[in-house]
Amino acid sequence: MPSPQYWLMKSEPDECSIDDLSHAPGHTVPWTGVRNYQARNFMRDAMRIGDGVLFYHSSCPEPGIAGIAEVASTAYPDATQFNPDSTYFDAKSTRESPRWLHVDVKLVRKTRLLSLKEMREAPGLASMVVLRPGNRLSITPVAPDEWREVLRLLESA
DNA sequence: GCCAACGTTGGC
DNA sequence: GCCAACGTTGGC
Secondary structure: OOOOOEEEEEEOHHHHOHHHHHHOHHHEEEOOOOOOHHHHHHHHHHOOOOOEEEEEEOOOOOOEEEEEEEEOOOOEEOHHHHOOOOOOOOOOOOOOOOOOEEOEEEEEEEEEEEEHHHHHHOHHHOOOHHHOOOOOOOEEEEOHHHHHHHHHHHHOO
16 A cells, blocks of 8 residues: 555635535546646646545635545546637647646545644644745645644644 | 746747 | 746735
8 A cells, every 4th residue: 555645735716615626516526727737747647546635725815724635536638728718728738648637636524724824833834835935836745744733733723 | 906936938 | 958028826
């Protein structure tokens, strides 16, 4: 058995909130719209079914972790890249060689909001990639001890 | 709306 | 392969 892996995935609540995820069929959504190579490579090369996901609300009044989810599929082509009507359309991508892939993400449970402020104030989370100055990556790896600390903080307060 | 950070593009 | 211009992210 490979050791468990953990990720933090940003979603704008206007596009897909934790409640949208909980109301989706099978509590599962395709993680469409990633147009950054590093984030794509995480999904394509590193993610495994069952990996833990911190579901993070970004670009909103209260940014922070809003729930726990898990990786529910291996990577497959993002259909929105072929749709000229989609904001995620990519004219340079082909069906023979799709540029953009994504995984499915399934809700484990909604949690209280662990705010960005609280995350920044937690000594045990200081090393998180997502908290690094200037970080813009929508998918970042989470270390096992960071994952445990987030779960512990979610239980408190 | 501002702006810092940083990824992408394209000319050379 | 360099690098300036440009676009995007995302907190504030």
